[in-house]
Amino acid sequence: MEAPVLLWFRQDLRLADNPALHAAGGRPLLAVYVLDDAAAGAWAHGGASRWWLHHSLAALDAALRARGVALHLARGEAARIIPALAAQAGAAEVHAGRLLEPWARERDKAVHEALGGRLVLHTSATLHEPHAIRTGQGRPYTVYTPFARTLFARGEPAPPLPAPERLHGPDLPGLPLEALELLPRDEPQWWRGFAADWTPGEAGAQARIARFMAQALRGYGEGRNLPGTERTARLSPHLRFGEVSPRQVWHAARAAGAEGEDVFLKEILWREFSYHLLWHRPELPERPLDPRFAAFPFEPDDRLLRAWKAGRTGYPIVDAGMRQLWQTGWMHNRVRMVVASLLVKQLLQPWQAGAACFWDRLVDADLASNSASWQWIAGCGADASPYFRVFNPVLQGERFDPKGDYVRRWVPELARVPDRFVHKPWAAPDGPPAGYPAPIVPPERGRQRALAAYAAMRAAADPA
Structure with a gap:
């Protein structure tokens, strides 16, 4: 029997244009998500993000089940859980999208060592690996405009990858979604109204992209500054959780071909620049760079x-x-x-x-x-x-x-x-x-x- 691949979902809660999923290449798949608040420490998901994550995981599990596998949920120390699940399933490799936060980079080192080097990371949350973008002098960028100019000069990102039609793999029962306790317990329940504005998940992301490209991309340069109108993409939470990839958004804007396209793409590049800064200056969340x-x-x-x-x-x-x-x-x-x-x-x-x-x-x-x-x-x-x-x-x-x-x-x-x-x-x-x-x-x-x-x-x- 062919050894399965463990796919560790993190900031890539989607099936289309998921390089880690694509790398599985049709082999048996164990799809896993681990809620690891202890490793994240002060940067564990906040209250609003936990609400989103709850519904995003539900959507991902439904999409996976429609193709033949379930999402295995776990809670605790990922540096222990991922190697243990890989051993239990007899997984030949563990694939995941690369995370760029300092705490996640440290955790990935521990998982990589525990797996004997069988953790394979893929570019998934960004257009490019932050360490691959350098100035002419070989240094990281510290100014956005030349950074963006360099990325535009690199040409178009690779086309997005399709979602698989069918999946198969071992059935290792995990926790029910409610056991992750993601929905905030605060009173009053301030998050109750979120569902009227948002549809977390890959399908919701694609619907929002289609609506924005058809209705608001034209004239975005001016419209994005008017808060009383619906002229912004509001894709940021979908990007945050990887329900859509930046190159999917990039190619959708190019395909729309509307006035305002480059202004919109510069917003994608500001996000890219922020990750570039965090990679090279891990003190960014806590201490002034100046x-x-x-x-x-x-x-x-x-x-x-x-x-x-x-x-x-x-x-x-x-x-x-x-x-x-x-x-x-x-x-x-x-x-x-x-x-x-x-x-x-x-x-x-x-x-x-x-x-x-x-x-x-x-x-x-x-x-x-x-x-x-x-x-x-x-x-x-x-x-x-x-x-x-x-x-x-x-x-x-x-x-x-x-x-x-x-x-x-x-x-x-x-x-x-x-x-x-x-x-x-x-x-x-x-x-x-x-x-x-x-x-x-x-x-x-x-x-x-x-x-x-x-x-x-x-x-x-x-x-x-």
Whole structure:
């Protein structure tokens, strides 16, 4: 009897364009997913991601069963479970998509050793292996634009691989999905509304791609900045869990051939750049890449942080974003920048605190993208937003949500405020509606506080 292959699903919860699955080559297959919170430590899935993972695993199991095998679920130390399952099944090889997080890289070394070198990793979550992209001087990239230019110059990614029609393999019963305890137990059950916005799983990802390419790719360059409209792809959680591959998305955009295509593909390359940074700078999630920012005079304040998390800052577009996040597990990208800028620059709260909140609440919480983007907005990362760029939440709202459609949807207290005051209700003749807070920091003070803090940081880093 032919020895089976153990396929270790991780960040590639799909059957189409799955290089690890393709490498099995029709041999008997044992499909496995292991929930290993201990190895991930602080970067174990947050609450919103766990909700998504629960439903994504259910969808993957159904897709596998339709082809002849079941998904074996396990919980615990993958460095012990994977070699044990391989031995039990008599697997000749273990195949998996490569993970790029520092903790996962360490775990893969342990599994590789325990298997006697029989762990085979494949490029699955990214277009290219991060270590394979280098500057002309042979160094990693630290600036996005030349990085993106290099990847465009490499030409088109290889075509996606088809999904197998039939699978077969050993039946080793695992845990029921409920035993992974992924659905959050918080009260109130804030995640109950997620299902109205999202369909986790490979089929849901393909449906969203088709809808976006047909309806919103044309004019994406401008439309992506308008949070009150449905003009973004909202593919980030599907990419995060590997329900769709980046090259599937890339080729779908190319096939659509609409205006806005390259702008959209640059978003895929920003994700790629974030993984490049995480691979070469594993401290990215916790420490500023720019060492000068170790001296930044943050003023941690639980009261300010709680108001920001609750969408009670008094700045309508910020409050709308935080409430959208709480109710849907997602936030429009333009609003993410404004929300983050207020927290870090005007309120002087550590960017790590904002990143931790997003990690728990986002269904697309991705260690590379989340960390790189927070460092960018704080001004301390690679290719970072300059320290003097302080997003004005009023002007941002007036420019990108001019009629207040986005704000009124998520902050119903402001439903009757006239358009001209919807982003600054304190300036309305009757003031803000009862119950809506005044700005947590006066508009004129926020930028001044930020610039003073940056000046103090520069003086501490370079006292001469």
